[in-house]
Amino acid sequence: MIPLRKNIALMAGYVPGFQPKDEKAWIKLNTNENPYPPSPKVIEAILAEVGEGLRKYPDPASQAGREEAARLYGFDPEWLIMANGSDELLNNLIRAFAGEGEEIAYVHPSYSYYSTLAEIQGARVHTFRLTQDWRLADFPECYQGKLFFLTNPNAPLGFTYPLDFIEELAGRVEGMLVVDEAYADFADENALELVRKYQNVIVTRTFSKSYSLAGMRLGLAVARPEVIAALDKIRDHYNLDRLAQAAAVAALRDQDYFRECVRKIRETREWFSGELRVLDYGVIPSSGNYVFASPPDRDGKRVYDALYQRRILVRYFSDPTLAHGLRITIGTREEMEKLVAALAEIG
Numbered sequence: 001m002i003p004l005r006k007n008i009a010l011m012a013g014y015v016p017g018f019q020p021k022d023e024k025a026w027i028k029l030n031t032n033e034n035p036y037p038p039s040p041k042v043i044e045a046i047l048a049e050v051g052e053g054l055r056k057y058p059d060p061a062s063q064a065g066r067e068e069a070a071r072l073y074g075f076d077p078e079w080l081i082m083a084n085g086s087d088e089l090l091n092n093l094i095r096a097f098a099g100e101g102e103e104i105a106y107v108h109p110s111y112s113y114y115s116t117l118a119e120i121q122g123a124r125v126h127t128f129r130l131t132q133d134w135r136l137a138d139f140p141e142c143y144q145g146k147l148f149f150l151t152n153p154n155a156p157l158g159f160t161y162p163l164d165f166i167e168e169l170a171g172r173v174e175g176m177l178v179v180d181e182a183y184a185d186f187a188d189e190n191a192l193e194l195v196r197k198y199q200n201v202i203v204t205r206t207f208s209k210s211y212s213l214a215g216m217r218l219g220l221a222v223a224r225p226e227v228i229a230a231l232d233k234i235r236d237h238y239n240l241d242r243l244a245q246a247a248a249v250a251a252l253r254d255q256d257y258f259r260e261c262v263r264k265i266r267e268t269r270e271w272f273s274g275e276l277r278v279l280d281y282g283v284i285p286s287s288g289n290y291v292f293a294s295p296p297d298r299d300g301k302r303v304y305d306a307l308y309q310r311r312i313l314v315r316y317f318s319d320p321t322l323a324h325g326l327r328i329t330i331g332t333r334e335e336m337e338k339l340v341a342a343l344a345e346i347g
């Protein structure tokens with residue numbers, strides 16, 4: 001027996017979405033990737049970085065990306081931190097705020113990786129259930145845990161919480177309120193303004209979805225400088241490599257490309273949601289780059305299997321509260337047309 005910490009020995013570990021080996025043979029709509037390539041300016045910037053300079057360490061503070069993002073969002077750079085994917089930020093938030101035996105909470109259903117990260121740390125996890133109208137059941141007047149993660153837009157369901165509700169939560173959470181805005185670029189609203197108003201609010205973002213850079217691993221967070229300074233202390237000192245830093249700056253600068261990509265995905269999302277309704281699917285109006293939809297017989301597994309046979313990958317959750325539906329990433333219009341034809345055939 002190796003002398004592992006007990007909680008590591010007992011934990012199952014997070015299982016990311018399935019990645020087929022022959023990716024090109026599939027229509028892959030299971031991990032909320034962007035169907036469009038990154039901006040050509042991002043590719044150029046990465047290629048310009050490939051060369052003898054790679055023998056040197058990258059800027060430990062990722063200052064260029066941080067300044068670019070700060071300008072874009074209207075904050076001073078001390079309010080921002082860059083990370084190796086937003087997963088790195090979630091991990092470091094738990095390490096910074098939740099000690100062994102202390103509690104963190106999140107909403108079920110949302111991103112279950114929070115729970116895995118808490119298990120690693122030895123923190124306790126509480127989950128709040130959703131009510132019929134997408135509020136939180138039994139949320140106390142004052143939640144005393146160290147961190148509360150609110151995924152907004154919700155993943156996998158796609159709805160958004162109203163901003164005034166998030167603001168109310170900021171006042172009711174004694175610890176930190178982490179608004180995980182991985183999908184906020186596809187929504188109409190975001191919680192950045194609350195960061196200025198409440199010292200316990202932190203917003204996390206990713207470049208994996210709206211900037212088409214899941215393969216580069218880039219994320220960022222916006223919070224009060226004292227929170228950012230704490231996260232800065234505990235991250236890997238060279239957490240972003242040179243290619244990722246160059247990609248981040250170029251992606252943030254090319255806002256025209258970014259806006260056009262987001263526009264196309266939102267347009268396809270609305271068209272696809274309409275087609276699903278024609279097929280008698282139950283569809284939750286989505287503010288993300290995915291849709292949660294239930295087939296007429298509410299058997300998500302049956303449809304998942306039939307799509308898999310046709311080499312179309314979507315996300316099925318065996319969790320009983322979600323097994324009635326599927327989370328389907330918005331691909332190109334052409335991919336979604338093929339999916340609609342397959343769904344009509346499957347029935």
Ligand code: PMP
Nearest residue numbers: 085086087111155182206208219
């Ligand atoms: N939060 C949510 C809600 C997500 O769905 C994901 C992606 N699976 C992440 C965070 C992590 O994104 P990243 O690729 O930036 O680590």
